[in-house]
């Protein structure tokens with residue numbers, strides 16, 4: 001049980017990541033200029049949806065076995081894709097990045113995804129049913145990586161393969177940075193929570209005295225209340 | 232070309248441009264978001280809803296409640312508008328009021344509510360309070376045109392726009408929580424005079440009660456309420472569980488107030504728990520969301536009885552609210568909106584109240600639909616009363632894709648699909664033949680629905696009397712919970728043969744907003760689209776709609792009823808454009824897709 005409980009976050013987060021990739025690819029499909037690229041992104045999105053489905057299934061197989069409290073904690077709701085930062089609230093990558101950077105991003109991320117799956121594969125064992133599924137997902141990621149690489153080299157011939165390695169290096173660093181930042185944030189959060197609570201306690205005590213009767217509208221014509229007021 | 236000619240052309244161009252801008256001028260935008268699904272609506276100077284998008288349709292994230300950046304952008308882009316063409320933008324609620332009501336309630340329950348308070352203060356910038364800043368950041372200039380409507384007023388105006396008469400009608404709004412209250416009754420004298428007469432103050436809330444039971448039963452809040460409603464049909468009102476749930480809220484007839492024992496609920500105190508251990512002590516343990524609920528299996532009956540209790544209580548309280556509304560307004564015509572009005576299983580009993588002549592429910596009665604009401608609010612606020620003309624919006628309000636679907640999907644279709652019929656009439660005929668032969672087909676036709684229900688343009692369809700076909704649609708393609716019925720769609724003259732229709736809610740049948748009883752001893756009781764309790768959530772198709780056309784071909788073939796479900800994979804929003812439809816086809820076992828480009832068949 002304890003083991004399963006510690007696995008929950010891994011499948012939960014991976015399912016988020018895969019679904020987010022699917023949505024990014026679908027957005028790229030709709031945002032691209034050529035029918036050929038649209039097809040490429042469409043097929044990629046389809047793969048990613050399938051990956052997400054597999055990880056959601058693995059998540060729920062573990063979810064049935066844990067305590068109700070844990071199960072509720074790891075229940076997926078789509079808006080958490082944004083809340084957890086898997087989809088930026090600024091928009092999809094295709095809309096916010098230069099095309100070249102977007103392709104390079106796909107190129108490096110597919111490889112990073114593949115390596116993160118290696119860890120999960122170790123967890124579930126490579127000869128289990130789940131292991132086989134994960135292995136085939138890893139093949140998909142390699143294929144996606146290859147496609148992005150091919151596209152990149154064809155459309156930006158002035159760039160050399162070593163430059164792609166640079167991209168990868170940069171992205172890996174950023175990824176590590178993100179993780180570090182996340183860890184720092186969590187640490188900071190732990191320290192600050194009592195402070196936040198203290199502040200909320202003080203603010204709450206002030207809020208208690210708020211008189212919200214002014215908000216009452218009984219008998220009033222709602223169309224005549226000032227349209228400029230946020231109260 | 233000489234200079235003179237160039238000058239002429241430039242002048243013409245300028246004329247064109249100025250004509251365009253002046254003709255577009257005076258557009259009104261309404262926006263909802265942050266608390267529930269976000270959306271944006273566009274109303275023109277003649278009071279016509281000309282475009283509408285839910286953010287989830289574009290982001291593909293179901294229940295997306297973030298600032299509707301994509302929806303607003305698309306409104307502007309698709310309609311060739313610039314910021315200067317917009318006269319006013321209305322936000323659907325008063326942000327600070329919404330914020331303070333939650334904080335005040337939580338502050339009365341410290342220290343239990345401390346985590347909610349911390350969350351409120353820390354996420355101040357993500358609440359609707361920041362909507363001004365979001366406008367300023369994303370659509371510079373629009374923030375200066377921003378005005379605010381009351382939450383329930385936005386609901387009322389949305390509903391009012393769908394009513395044929397815009398005067399002397401009573402609006403009932405029941406939802407989770409708006410910016411002040413959780414239910415209200417208003418008398419609409421005319422669009423400029425809407426008097427609020429009664430409210431149910433937060434935190435007592437029929438909507439949040441229903442959501443808490445949804446959560447307790449292991450379904451997601453804001454998504455699983457439909458499942459609870461479907462589950463209720465399997466429950467027994469006389470069971471102990473149902474009676475216990477039924478006792479959690481009541482109507483006090485001396486004070487005319489809804490009363491609720493809040494000690495069972497935590498939705499006003501916590502960000503993560505809507506109910507607490509006291510409710511579990513009362514009803515038994517809550518259900519693990521990962522465990523599938525299957526009829527006949529252990530614990531199914533207890534869950535169904537609990538759902539039944541929640542449904543009984545909802546119907547009882549709604550009847551009380553409507554009766555009170557009639558008492559204080561003397562009105563016989565009602566608008567009904569807010570999330571709770573999506574409870575289609577309660578509408579039939581409301582229609583039977585003796586004083587009801589008509590109930591209008593907008594096709595999108597939840598907060599996403601509020602964007603429409605907010606847009607009309609800014610329209611009404613900008614026009615004098617005599618000039619007001621609010622047109623009844625279409626059930627299919629989103630503009631057709633400007634971007635050429637045909638161009639963009641050319642390679643996808645060429646690679647993954649074959650085109651069986653290109654001509655529209657041939658495609659419809661072939662689709663009808665497939666349906667009558669027991670196939671399931673998807674549709675991506677013309678403009679998309681307001682939501683949340685698919686009415687034929689973004690649907691999965693099959694012969695509604697064919698058990699195998701309906702089963703295939705529900706299980707093989709959609710993976711729907713086995714206790715949720717599929718809706719039957721038909722023309723009016725067919726519906727009369729099978730169902731107990733109520734003229735008071737005729738409009739509701741067009742948008743699938745109300746269930747109805749099968750006629751006594753009628754063959755319809757055996758239809759696979761009929762629920763265990765002998766009801767069906769029917770759709771009477773609108774004249775000249777895609778489904779009307781399809782049924783006109785199908786009826787002579789002996790297919791009078793279509794099973795109609797949304798074209799999506801469960802957990803996703805309904806399809807919005809052709810790419811979404813093609814994706815559903817590619818991800819599921821669906822093989823046929825009826826589109827504006829013809830009838831497509833997925834290559835195997």
Ligand SMILES: [Fe+2]
Nearest residue numbers: 018021048051
């Ligand atoms: Fe993947």
Ligand SMILES: [Fe+2]
Nearest residue numbers: 110140141144
């Ligand atoms: Fe991938």
Ligand SMILES: [Fe+2]
Nearest residue numbers: 406409569598
């Ligand atoms: Fe609402």
